Every structure is written in structure tokens, then in C-alpha cells.
Amino acid sequence: MEVKMNSGSSPKETLGSVRETLSDGTFANPAYKGIGYFLRDLFFFGVAITLLWHIDTWYLLPFLWFFAGMTIAALFVVGHDCAHEALFENRFLRYWIGQIAMLPSLHAYNQWAYGHNRIHHGHTIKRQGDFVWHPATAEEYAKFGIFKKMMHRFFWSAWGGGFYYMIEVWLKGMVFFTAPLKEAGRDKWIMLSFAFISSGLVFYFGGSANGVFDAGAGFWMFTKVCLVPFIAWNYFMGITVYVHHIHSEIPWKTKDEWTPFYGQMKGTINYHIHPVMNFFFHNIFIHMPHHVHMKIPFYNLKRALNEIKAVYGDHVLERDTIFGDYFKSTSLCKVIDSETGKWMTYREARNVANDTTDADDEELEIIPA
Numbered sequence: 001m002e003v004k005m006n007s008g009s010s011p012k013e014t015l016g017s018v019r020e021t022l023s024d025g026t027f028a029n030p031a032y033k034g035i036g037y038f039l040r041d042l043f044f045f046g047v048a049i050t051l052l053w054h055i056d057t058w059y060l061l062p063f064l065w066f067f068a069g070m071t072i073a074a075l076f077v078v079g080h081d082c083a084h085e086a087l088f089e090n091r092f093l094r095y096w097i098g099q100i101a102m103l104p105s106l107h108a109y110n111q112w113a114y115g116h117n118r119i120h121h122g123h124t125i126k127r128q129g130d131f132v133w134h135p136a137t138a139e140e141y142a143k144f145g146i147f148k149k150m151m152h153r154f155f156w157s158a159w160g161g162g163f164y165y166m167i168e169v170w171l172k173g174m175v176f177f178t179a180p181l182k183e184a185g186r187d188k189w190i191m192l193s194f195a196f197i198s199s200g201l202v203f204y205f206g207g208s209a210n211g212v213f214d215a216g217a218g219f220w221m222f223t224k225v226c227l228v229p230f231i232a233w234n235y236f237m238g239i240t241v242y243v244h245h246i247h248s249e250i251p252w253k254t255k256d257e258w259t260p261f262y263g264q265m266k267g268t269i270n271y272h273i274h275p276v277m278n279f280f281f282h283n284i285f286i287h288m289p290h291h292v293h294m295k296i297p298f299y300n301l302k303r304a305l306n307e308i309k310a311v312y313g314d315h316v317l318e319r320d321t322i323f324g325d326y327f328k329s330t331s332l333c334k335v336i337d338s339e340t341g342k343w344m345t346y347r348e349a350r351n352v353a354n355d356t357t358d359a360d361d362e363e364l365e366i367i368p369a
Helices: 015-019 031-054 063-083 091-102 109-120 137-144 146-155 161-176 182-206 215-245 261-264 274-281 288-292 296-314 322-332 346-366
Strands: none
Touching: 015 109, 015 261, 015 288, 015 296, 031 063, 031 215, 063 109, 063 161, 091 137, 091 182, 091 261, 109 161, 109 182, 137 274, 146 161, 161 182, 161 215, 161 346, 182 215, 215 322, 261 296, 261 346, 288 296
């Protein structure tokens, strides 16, 4: 493996310099590999749906819902890499495999790519830039109404990651919003058509056993086969995106402070996860190389990480405690300091607000009448 070494003792802290460490082989993406992963993931998704259709045993269903959510995640990563032009050179393969791979997660291919590629990757952990898990400042939170505060506390808790993604990213960004691209509107129509037709078919045939239609049975089949796996997928996705970019030691920067190097290198964590989980998540938790260059196919991310570490090892963040970090971060990372961008708990933010109020009162007291 050829690794491009930096001749200087202190490598430049620019995104372009990091990209120069990547070898040509890291970007190799033969079509057979991408097609093979896609067919493999499609097979396991089909197995999960078939099992859910035929099994009603209560103690097996949670495992099957978990499995189904994982297979949806696997297909989504394939679609994700297609949208980044990482998985195929051929435009036709990129679009149609990406489109099909994203349908189980109900994501419109170009609609999703518009926000993800341009905004999230272009402004990672930049305040007033990145829209995914964007933090509120202590002052902004203090001005929230009671309902908005309740929603914020739920979304930023350990139990709210899935519903945050479902509401703030999927519902608002994928359903209510339409990107200013003609391809986005077309793909959104394809996605919504798939959602309504597939749900309707599951409801109808699920309730048509023995030639007599039973709406209750149809609704249960829809819940079992469609709804709960979709919720499980949203939790997988919400938690995944959260741990990639939210950590108590990673402040969010303002536009003036932020640099592409900081956002992609310092604002992105690499997690080494169990091989069984990685079988479905396709190395996406080795996430920093993906942010350094979006066209690295997922099966080459570990290679890319080693190449970057050879030069920029001191800047690479690696962890193997994903769930421990998630629960720790959801305890500590609630709002940010408006001046430093550092994370605070609600109690710390309240204390800062009280100190500011006391200081303002003291200033008023010393003003002569």
C-alpha cells in the first residue's frame, strides 16, 4: 500500500494537505464490489421482512425489529455512498442502486443528498451552518417556551436520538421541505409513492387472511412489518450521527473560527465497533476519512484512516466505547456556551444565566440616581 508521507516535521493543518496523504488505491471502486454489497444487503432486508411477516411470537419480535433496522441501515449506507459518487463510476448505477437502497429508509435520493452533501459535509459542526444535531446556546434555550424546552430535553436525552432524527431530519427535511432541484422533487415523489403503496399493500394483505378482511390484523401487520422497523432504523441513524459529531470535548465553532480542517478532522470521531455491527454498518463509524474525502468507498475507510494516521496521527480521534460515549455525551452535552462553543449541562447553563443576571443587577445598583 502506497502512503503519501508529508516531508515536513509538522504537517499543514489544511484539508487539502490531509487529502494528499491518501493513495490512489483508496478511491478504487470496481462496480462488482458495490453491486455485491447491494445485493447482499437487499437479501438480508428481504429475510427480515419475510420473518416479520410470518412470526408473531412476542419474545422474538424485538430481535427481528432490531435485525430489520440493521438491514435498513446497511442499505442506507450503500445509497449514501452512491450519493457521494464513492461506490460506482457509472452514473446510471449510482442513481438507481442509490435510489432503491434508500427506499426502505424512506429517503429521497437527491433530496437527501442536497442537504447532506452540501450542508452537513460543507459545514460540519459549524454554528449556523451544519443543521444536523445543531446545538442551542444557553441564551437561546432560556428563551424557549415550556413545550419547546420539553422537546429539547427529550431530543437531547439518551432516549430521544431516534425521534430527533425522525422529526427534525426526516419529517422536516425529507417530507415537508423540497430542495430546489428538479431531481429532488422527482425522487421525493418516488419515495412517497413507495411509502404509501408498500404500506397499503402490507395493510391490505396482512388483514386479508382466510378471505375475510380484518382491519385490526392489517394494522398490526403494518405496525410489525413497516412502522417499528422504521422507528428502529431512525434510532440507529440518530445515534450514529450523534456520536460522530457530538462530544463534550468538541466545541462547535462560529463561522469566523471554523476551518474545513477543524470541521472534518477535529469534529469527527472514529469508532471501532463489533464486527457483527460493522457487517451492517459498512465501516461508516470510521467516519473521519469519509469527511476528509466523500469519494472514498466505505470498504476502503479503514485503509484511508491508516494512511491519514501515518501523517496526522496526533489529530485523529479514535474510540471503541461507542455506547459509553453516547450515554456520557447525552448527559453532558445539552447546550453550548455562546462565546466558546463548549458544551454545558442544563444546570451549568442555568448557573451561567443566573450569574449574568446578578452581574447586570450589580451594574444597575452602582448607577447613580
